[in-house]
Amino acid sequence: SQTIHQWPATLVQPVGSPLSLECTVEGTSNPNLYWYRQAAGRGLQLLFYSVGIGQISSEVPQNLSASRPQDRQFILSSKKLLLSDSGFYLCAWSVHPLEDSYEQYFGPGTRLTVT
Template sequence: SQTIHQWPATLVQPVGSPLSLECTVEGTSNPNLYWYRQAAGRGLQLLFYSVGIGQISSEVPQNLSASRPQDRQFILSSKKLLLSDSGFYLCAWSATRLAGDYNEQFFGPGTRLTVL
C-alpha cells in the first residue's frame, strides 16, 4: 500500500531563517506531487506541483521554492522566511493520470510552521 511521509511535524523558525520541508511517498511510482499551504481558518492554496523528476510548476509567486530530486521525494525550501510564511504545509500525491481516468489526492500529515 502507498504511504506519504512529511517531516518535521512542527517547526518554529525566526524571520529570515532558511526552510526545508521534506515529503516522501512509498509504494507507488511516478506520482504527481503537490505542496499546499493552509493558513489558519482558510482553504488550501496550491504552491507547487510536479509531474516528474526535476519538473516543477509554481502556482503562486513567493519566496518559496520546490525541488524533486528523486521520483518520490519532494522538498519545499526557502532561503529567508517571512512572517507570512506561517501556516500548515501539506504534501500530497496522486497517481499519474491515464486517458479518461481521474485520480484523488492523498495527503500527508502536514507540517505546522510558525515564523516568529
C-alpha cells in the same frame, strides 16, 4: 500500500532563517506531487506541483521554492523566511490521471510558525 510522509510535524523558525520541508511517498512510482499551504481557518492554496523528477511548476509567486531530486521525494525550501510564510503545509500525491483511482492523497502536514 502507498504511504506519504512529511517532516517535521511542527517547526518554529525565526524570520530570515532558511526552511526545508521534506515529503516522501512509498509504494508507488512516478506520482504527481503537490505542496499546499493552508492558513488558519482557510482553504488550501496550491504552491507547487511536479509531474516528474526536476519538473516543478509554481502556482503563486512567493518566497518559497520546490525541488524534486528523486521520483518520490518533494522538498519545499526557502532561503529567508518571512512572517507571512507561517501556516500549515500539506504535501500530496496523485496517480496518473488516466487511472480509475484518480484522487489526491495527503500527508499529515507540517505546522510552520515564523517568529
